[in-house]
Amino acid sequence: MATGDALFAGIDVGSLTAKSVLMGNNGIVSYAVMDTGTNPKKAGETVFAKVLHEAGSERPEIRYAVGTGYGRVSLSFVDRTITELTCHARGAHFLDPSIRTVIDIGGQDSKVINLNADGSMFDFVMNDKCAAGTGRFLQVMARALELDLEAMGTFSLSARKPSRINSTCTVFAESEVVSLLASGEAKQDIVAGLHLSVARRVGNMAKRLGIHERTVFVGGVAKNVGVRNALEDFLEVHFTPLGEDPQIIGALGAAVLAKGQYLKE
Amino acid sequence: MTDLKADKTIGEVRTDVALQIEMAKDEGKKVVGLMCSYFPIEMALAAGAIPVGLCGTTEEPIAAAEKVLPADQCPMVKATYGRSVNNTCPLFPLADCIVGETTCDGRKKMYELLAREKPMHVMDLPQKPEEKEALEHWTAEMGKLKVFLEEQLDAEITDESLRQAIKQTNKERALLTEIHGCRKVHPVPIMAGELVGLTTTFGYCVDRDNYTTRLATLLDELKRRIRDKEFACSPDRPRILWTGLGNSLGCDKVLKLVEECGGVVVCQEGCGGITRLEDPVDEDKDPVQALAERYLRVTCSCMTPNTTRFEDIDRLISEYNIQGVIDLTWQFCHTFNIESYRVGELVKEKHGLPFLHIITDFSQSDVGQLRVRIEGFLEQITLGRKSAGRRGAQS
Numbered sequence: 001m002a003t004g005d006a007l008f009a010g011i012d013v014g015s016l017t018a019k020s021v022l023m024g025n026n027g028i029v030s031y032a033v034m035d036t037g038t039n040p041k042k043a044g045e046t047v048f049a050k051v052l053h054e055a056g057s058e059r060p061e062i063r064y065a066v067g068t069g070y071g072r073v074s075l076s077f078v079d080r081t082i083t084e085l086t087c088h089a090r091g092a093h094f095l096d097p098s099i100r101t102v103i104d105i106g107g108q109d110s111k112v113i114n115l116n117a118d119g120s121m122f123d124f125v126m127n128d129k130c131a132a133g134t135g136r137f138l139q140v141m142a143r144a145l146e147l148d149l150e151a152m153g154t155f156s157l158s159a160r161k162p163s164r165i166n167s168t169c170t171v172f173a174e175s176e177v178v179s180l181l182a183s184g185e186a187k188q189d190i191v192a193g194l195h196l197s198v199a200r201r202v203g204n205m206a207k208r209l210g211i212h213e214r215t216v217f218v219g220g221v222a223k224n225v226g227v228r229n230a231l232e233d234f235l236e237v238h239f240t241p242l243g244e245d246p247q248i249i250g251a252l253g254a255a256v257l258a259k260g261q262y263l264k265e
Numbered sequence: 266m267t268d269l270k271a272d273k274t275i276g277e278v279r280t281d282v283a284l285q286i287e288m289a290k291d292e293g294k295k296v297v298g299l300m301c302s303y304f305p306i307e308m309a310l311a312a313g314a315i316p317v318g319l320c321g322t323t324e325e326p327i328a329a330a331e332k333v334l335p336a337d338q339c340p341m342v343k344a345t346y347g348r349s350v351n352n353t354c355p356l357f358p359l360a361d362c363i364v365g366e367t368t369c370d371g372r373k374k375m376y377e378l379l380a381r382e383k384p385m386h387v388m389d390l391p392q393k394p395e396e397k398e399a400l401e402h403w404t405a406e407m408g409k410l411k412v413f414l415e416e417q418l419d420a421e422i423t424d425e426s427l428r429q430a431i432k433q434t435n436k437e438r439a440l441l442t443e444i445h446g447c448r449k450v451h452p453v454p455i456m457a458g459e460l461v462g463l464t465t466t467f468g469y470c471v472d473r474d475n476y477t478t479r480l481a482t483l484l485d486e487l488k489r490r491i492r493d494k495e496f497a498c499s500p501d502r503p504r505i506l507w508t509g510l511g512n513s514l515g516c517d518k519v520l521k522l523v524e525e526c527g528g529v530v531v532c533q534e535g536c537g538g539i540t541r542l543e544d545p546v547d548e549d550k551d552p553v554q555a556l557a558e559r560y561l562r563v564t565c566s567c568m569t570p571n572t573t574r575f576e577d578i579d580r581l582i583s584e585y586n587i588q589g590v591i592d593l594t595w596q597f598c599h600t601f602n603i604e605s606y607r608v609g610e611l612v613k614e615k616h617g618l619p620f621l622h623i624i625t626d627f628s629q630s631d632v633g634q635l636r637v638r639i640e641g642f643l644e645q646i647t648l649g650r651k652s653a654g655r656r657g658a659q660s
Contacts (some may be wrong), residue, residue: 070633085641086648109634120649123613126638128624 005029007055008262009062010254011048011078012087013071016107016135017220018043019248020051022062023255030054031248036107040071048077064262066254070108082257084250085113085124091253092216093119095242100212103231103239104250105202105221107135112206125209131170133201135221140170141194144177145187156191156226163193168201192226199230206235214240222246269486271462275323275515282469283355286315289471290359295418298360298383300345300376301368302536302563303390305556307546308410310430312420315471317356319363321345322515324627326353333378339597340626341510342371349382357382362417364410366390368567369600386413392568394561404557411553427552433473435545440480442543447487448531449585452500454490457507457530458521459497461537465514502529503588503646506581508608509601511593513537516627519593519635526639527647532585534577540564566600574604575611582616589619589646591639596626619645 005024012019018036022029032050036043044067052062067078068087075081084104092099093115102113110133114122131137142149163185167173173194180190198221217239221227223246232239244252273281286296297309298319309316321327321344330347348354362384365376376387388406391399411422441464447454463483470476490496505528512520512533523530534540541563547555564574581587590612594601605622612620621642625631 070637083637083641083644085637086644109637116649121641121645122649123619124641124645126634 006063006262007057007061008255008258009048009051009065009078010087010251010256010258011044011065011067011072011075012069012084012248012251012254013040013044013047013067013075014069014084014107014220014250016139017247018047018069018071019251020047021248021251021255022051022055022057023252023259028244028252028255029057031245031251033245033247036071041074041076044071044075045077064258064265066258066261068250068254079258080261082254085111085126086121087250087253087257088218089113089115089121089253090119090256091249091251092218092242094252094256095244095249096214096216096240098214099216099240101206101215102249103202103206103211103215103217104219105134105198105217105227106219106250107139110134110202110205110219110221112202112209112211114209114212123209125205127201127205132168132173133198133205135219137170137173137198138194138221138224138227140174141177141191144174145181145190147187147191150223152191152195153224153226153228156188156195159188159192160186161189162196163189165190165193165197168197173197192230195224195226195230196234198227199234203231203234211235211237213237216240216242216246216249218242218246218249220247269463269483271459271466273462273466275465278466278469278514280355282317282471283359285471286317286356286359289315294471295361295420296359297414297418298357298363300363300365300372302540302565303366303368303388303560304364305407305410305560307427307430307434307552307556308407308414308422310433310473311422311426312414312418313426314361314414314418314420317360317469319345319348319354319357319360321348322513322627324629326351327627334375337597338371338375339369339595340628341516341595341598342369342375344627345372346375346379349379362386362414364388364413368565369598371597384417386410386417390567391561394568395572400557400561403561404554407553407557424552427556428548431546431548431552431555433477435548436477437473437480438542438545440477440484442539444480444484444487445532445539445542447484447491450491450496451504451586452496452498452502453529453531454487454495454497456497456524457512457533458517458524461512461517461520461533462514465537498529501647502527503643504529504531504586506531506578506585506587506590507533507535507538507593508578508590509535509593509605510537510595510598511625518627518629518632519591519623519625519639522632522635523591523639523643526636526643528589528639528643530591531587532581534574534581536565539581540574540577566598566604571604575607578608578611579615582612582618587616587618589621589642591642592620592622594622594624596624619649 065078067075072081113124295314306316326347329351330343546559
């Protein structure tokens with residue numbers, strides 16, 4: 001770059017989407033989000049190329065790169081890998097140091113992280129090996145309802161009476177949705193019911209860990225206003241806005257950690 | 266010469282000992298199959314028999330078990346039953362009889378089916394060990410076990426032979442306690458993965474004197490490593506206390522994962538670990554009474570309120586300079602699962618240490634997810650620690 005600004009990269013290859021953030025001395029330089037598809041290694045490389053292209057930069061100018069997310073082990077070009085738990089904590093802390101709880105709902109897992117004052121992890125809890133309460137759950141339901149995944153949030157806002165979804169299992173919930181459709185239930189109500197189900201599942205996990213007043217909601221599912229509202233109601237908390245795309249917080253944290261690692265080494 | 270290489274799989278270890286047992290049987294020796302730490306092996310030794318563990322620790326026999334047992338049972342219950350019916354376990358056919366205890370519901374009911382395969386005796390284990398009636402009952406159960414074994418093995422169990430057996434096992438306990446104690450040193454002279462491999466292998470033995478010789482050799486080697494400052498890992502690795510289940514060869518996937526991810530397990534409390542090793546059988550009392558007292562002090566979560574386990578964890582955290590605690594529960598093991606809440610309270614609230622509860626089974630299907638939790642947990646210790654240091658430097 002013309003300015004000679006030192007750059008640090010974070011690459012977060014999740015199960016559904018790959019994210020990358022470039023950080024300079026004055027904060028975020030550029031970021032990119034794309035589908036992971038079936039090849040996490042390629043997705044990581046492509047999203048990294050994309051973010052470099054947007055910044056007008058090439059690899060040699062990157063001082064340090066940190067990989068995170070489920071695909072982190074397949075990234076050969078990063079200097080170090082750090083889990084998405086630590087990365088989400090750092091990313092949220094970078095944007096607002098007063099944050100003490102991060103709730104992340106990603107493609108295949110959901111987690112609640114409590115933070116120390118310095119942005120390191122104090123404690124965390126993750127969902128079991130099951131798609132309930134994750135982005136995958138909503139993706140499966142969107143398909144069953146023939147809805148656009150991204151549109152589900154706003155669509156649910158016009159619900160009159162959220163349907164009661166009893167199954168927590170993704171497979172059973174899907175057949176429950178099909179029966180609800182057959183019985184003439186409004187799609188809006190079903191979607192609102194599904195959002196409540198995700199909120200209950202993740203909310204109970206958060207209650208078990210104990211959350212703080214300064215809580216943020218991040219990850220791809222945080223873009224869904226229906227889940228967001230339902231989770232706020234369930235937890236009786238108002239999520240602190242971060243002013244950035246909630247999907248890139250993990251990659252941002254990775255970039256912040258990259259900078260820290262570089263300065264340390 | 267004792268081989269100190271821990272490179273055998275549990276299958277190989279079992280096949281090796283099966284061969285030795287077969288030879289011993291040719292010479293007229295009898296074999297008692299045991300299931301759990303509540304079994305007083307001194308009774309089998311006093312009868313001149315070979316005690317051999319038949320508890321399931323691997324995934325392969327589970328499919329066979331699920332033809333009979335419901336799938337939503339703990340993997341240990343399923344694997345133990347599966348081993349007995351799928352004809353692949355080299356040890357099960359060698360047992361002349363089997364002894365189990367009424368520890369958890371899954372085992373208790375599974376034993377009813379296992380009893381179809383071999384002569385079986387189930388000891389009724391009282392679950393409020395601190396009550397005085399518990400000891401009376403358990404002593405009576407010891408007496409019944411003695412009668413069962415004498416009949417099955419066609420042998421007499423005398424006070425004298427019991428006393429000798431107690432001396433022998435106390436010697437083994439003392440050696441094992443000292444071996445585990447070597448890991449109080451920082452950094453440790455041996456990784457947990459290696460130690461678990463060795464102690465499990467040694468534990469499958471026909472000749473008890475050979476067992477103590479092997480333990481003594483291992484102890485000498487560990488002492489030598491400490492003297493020569495030959496440590497097993499760098500001092501940066503977070504020191505982890507392991508509690509709960511999953512620390513014997515075959516079902517040690519998470520334990521190994523922790524050490525692969527950059528931690529070091531310096532002490533294991535729980536089944537297969539240090540639990541109650543430092544607690545010998547009283548050699549001066551009536552031997553049956555002494556055995557009843559000792560075995561009622563085993564700290565499985567089937568006991569309530571299982572106070573001793575919490576006292577042990579509390580003490581071990583300090584003794585072993587622990588930086589984080591991992592508690593492993595097998596899927597569908599209700600007692601360890603619920604008890605984990607109290608373990609977490611003790612670790613987090615009293616000691617202010619990171620705590621991770623893992624629920625898993627014997628399969629490899631969740632290794633990816635487990636890796637994230639374990640790496641995250643270790644980062645909680647290392648990255649938190651470094652930043653704590655920075656905070657200190659600023660103030």
